[in-house]
Amino acid sequence: MEVANTISQLCLKKFDDLPKNGKPEEGKQWTALAGFVKQCGDDYEVVAIGTGTTCLGESQMRKDGLILHDNHAEVIARRSFIRYLYHEILSTWQSTKTSTIFNKTNDGKCCLKSGGSFHFYTSNTPCGDATIFPISQPLNQTQSKGVKRKCEQVKLNPEKKVCIHETADEIEQATTQTQSDINRTGAKCVAGENSDRHGKGINYHCVGSLRTKPGRGERTTSMSCSDKILKWNLMGWQGHLLSLLVSEPIHMKYIIVGGVADTVALKRAFYGRIFKHEKFVSLETKINLHCPLIYKTDTEFRFGKPVFNKKHLKPCGSSLSWCKIEIKSLDVAAKSGFRLGTVKKHEGLPKSSTFISRASLFQLFKDVTYVLPQCSLTEHLGSMKNNSYKFHKLLAEDYEEKWKTVKMDLLQNWISHSEDLDKF
Numbered sequence: 001m002e003v004a005n006t007i008s009q010l011c012l013k014k015f016d017d018l019p020k021n022g023k024p025e026e027g028k029q030w031t032a033l034a035g036f037v038k039q040c041g042d043d044y045e046v047v048a049i050g051t052g053t054t055c056l057g058e059s060q061m062r063k064d065g066l067i068l069h070d071n072h073a074e075v076i077a078r079r080s081f082i083r084y085l086y087h088e089i090l091s092t093w094q095s096t097k098t099s100t101i102f103n104k105t106n107d108g109k110c111c112l113k114s115g116g117s118f119h120f121y122t123s124n125t126p127c128g129d130a131t132i133f134p135i136s137q138p139l140n141q142t143q144s145k146g147v148k149r150k151c152e153q154v155k156l157n158p159e160k161k162v163c164i165h166e167t168a169d170e171i172e173q174a175t176t177q178t179q180s181d182i183n184r185t186g187a188k189c190v191a192g193e194n195s196d197r198h199g200k201g202i203n204y205h206c207v208g209s210l211r212t213k214p215g216r217g218e219r220t221t222s223m224s225c226s227d228k229i230l231k232w233n234l235m236g237w238q239g240h241l242l243s244l245l246v247s248e249p250i251h252m253k254y255i256i257v258g259g260v261a262d263t264v265a266l267k268r269a270f271y272g273r274i275f276k277h278e279k280f281v282s283l284e285t286k287i288n289l290h291c292p293l294i295y296k297t298d299t300e301f302r303f304g305k306p307v308f309n310k311k312h313l314k315p316c317g318s319s320l321s322w323c324k325i326e327i328k329s330l331d332v333a334a335k336s337g338f339r340l341g342t343v344k345k346h347e348g349l350p351k352s353s354t355f356i357s358r359a360s361l362f363q364l365f366k367d368v369t370y371v372l373p374q375c376s377l378t379e380h381l382g383s384m385k386n387n388s389y390k391f392h393k394l395l396a397e398d399y400e401e402k403w404k405t406v407k408m409d410l411l412q413n414w415i416s417h418s419e420d421l422d423k424f
Contacts, residue, residue, distance in 0.1 A: 004295035011035035014046040022332030024316035031316040033123040034077035050076025052319030057218025065359035065424040067337030071319040079356035084323035086364040108375030117253040123301035124259035128224025130269035131185040133262035186214030192413035208273040226269040243399040251290040390422035
């Protein structure tokens with residue numbers, strides 16, 4: 001589809017236009033790229049991008065909100081997108097500026113301007129359920145290569161009768177025979193979900209299960225990107241705090257996926273598996289699941305994960321974050337989750353935190369509340385003595401109630417991080 005290529009090419013160009021700091025080393029490293037594109041009429045504009053491949057183990061998480069726990073591109077891009085939305089809301093309420101996407105509402109919130117929409121792009125299939133789909137491979141690759149070599153020998157030396165296939169048709173058939181297999185993921189099924197069977201071929205994985213992110217080090221408690229996208233399609237991509245500031249959830253019109261991908265698996269992972277849940281029918285009108293249009297794109301990301309010769313390139317440890325704002329639009333995180341370049345003795349100081357950490361985005365939320373007109377939200381915030389991140393999240397009562405319903409009835413085994421991590 002033409003629009004899929006347009007959106008992906010815009011994200012790739014924006015990445016290429018950014019400075020080299022935080023990007024993979026050419027010929028040595030790979031990474032994943034994700035981005036958000038705003039559409040107004042026939043005009044498209046990139047508003048946020050992110051790169052990254054890493055995720056911290058449970059023991060590496062911090063309670064001060066200063067580091068990034070999940071550095072996968074999809075998550076980094078979304079956090080960059082949220083930062084962009086905060087700045088647009090600030091522009092909406094500041095008399096000297098005008099937002100390009102929001103209008104004011106009478107209750108102190110913002111609503112998207114008519115005719116505007118957002119699209120999400122990722123250069124590779126998000127980890128987890130979306131990566132599980134049928135593939136075909138040669139029935140016996142070693143044997144097929146051997147057949148080719150033997151036939152070449154016969155052509156070079158007709159006296160040497162070593163080719164076991166008499167005709168060209170038989171040779172072609174021997175080298176193209178395939179068997180069914182399944183594309184595999186390192187993402188682990190969470191406790192309580194259907195478990196992978198680890199059988200042969202297509203029986204290796206189960207589909208539809210919630211999973212944690214893949215990795216070779218300490219096991220993480222972060223949910224896979226497939227599961228997070230499912231949650232965002234259920235709850236909106238704006239998250240807890242922003243739901244207090246916008247009149248309706250913010251959803252994607254299109255999701256564009258590059259690399260090796262399967263649209264059936266993408267639809268299943270991003271929303272389709274919810275339809276099969278026995279309680280979905282009774283909850284359908286209450287939860288309002290959003291089903292974006294999903295397309296593949298053939299546009300290649302030059303730093304993407306290699307399909308072959310995987311040992312030749314290593315994953316890039318840093319994560320790049322950019323969004324369309326006037327100042328300090330670009331930031332880079334190290335594998336540790338702190339800002340790239342942070343020395344050990346400075347870890348845990350405010351300057352070690354990236355612009356998209358939970359602590360930084362929480363501060364942006366508070367900055368927005370300072371410019372809001374007098375309304376029920378500002379009155380409530382003004383009377384509060386407890387200013388913790390967790391307490392503010394609980395103010396989003398509609399969002400919180402819906403998420404509790406979703407977790408209780410549809411995503412019962414979802415892993416939520418410790419509440420202690422939200423008490424900063």
